[in-house]
Amino acid sequence: MTGSLVGAYTIPEMTIEKLIESVTISGYSPEQMLKQFNAYGIEWHLTEKGDLLIKSWCIGAENFVPAEHVMRLREVGEKHGEANALEWVSKHLSELRGEYPGKWIAVVDDQVAAASDNLLALMQQLHDQDIERPFITEIPAQPIVWTTTYAYKRI
């Protein structure tokens, strides 16, 4: 890795700079390094150019990876992201329909962080609780029509 480190984010007994330095010296690949960040619970993001951003979205390392590898490597960190909220909702839909019929819900970190009868009230709750980047959906009270023009059924 030839990128330069720009930002620093402090974690217990270690800085991001030292962490990056330590894994770089160890000869880790970018993918392994990102997994290390995951293990430390550090949120990260790869820019389209391949720069590595770390929590607070300051640049952790410029030119961290080639641009063509960005999409693939982003998947390494998806477990932290909102993308998996959809997966969580889909897996727990039965329970959610039992507990929140007709409600708007906000999902954060694999749990329902807020629920309300309407979206405006939910947004107010999210604001009051300072909840960031929630995954929003509504759990219908009525039976869901699954077989639409857009989906098929496999028996």
Added chain:
Amino acid sequence: MLTKEFESTFPFFSFLIGTGETVSYPLVTVNLIQTGGSRFSLPLLFDTGASVTSLRHDLYPLLGLSSWDVGTLQQSQTAGGENPVDAYRYEGITFEVFGKVLICPVNLIKMPKNPLFMGLLGRDTIFQEFGFGFWERAQELHVTTNP
């Protein structure tokens, strides 16, 4: 032989429904970015048949609107309907899609409620930024950010 390369693959979402059947959808999660910077994640159905990204009408608060029907009235044809339905168009909505921040038009439209998608990811502006490979047999959506 024509060859295209994609950097990422998104499996379709499959669900076991009450009848014991499995249904599958090509779903993607996008971030709607409000003017003040707040982000809300929304599940959308990947839809090459949608000219414009369309959201459920009752999501209007996320766009900072007082009601869903204050935009430019459009007539929109739907896949399942014989007659066009009303849609209201809003310009300059910011989304983060597959890691890219894009500003595009959005239609608000009344559509059936489904907890797993709140609208349709459509073509205007957004599709120009990506290349897509749609593999129905493998139930995968392949994406490149460098079309």
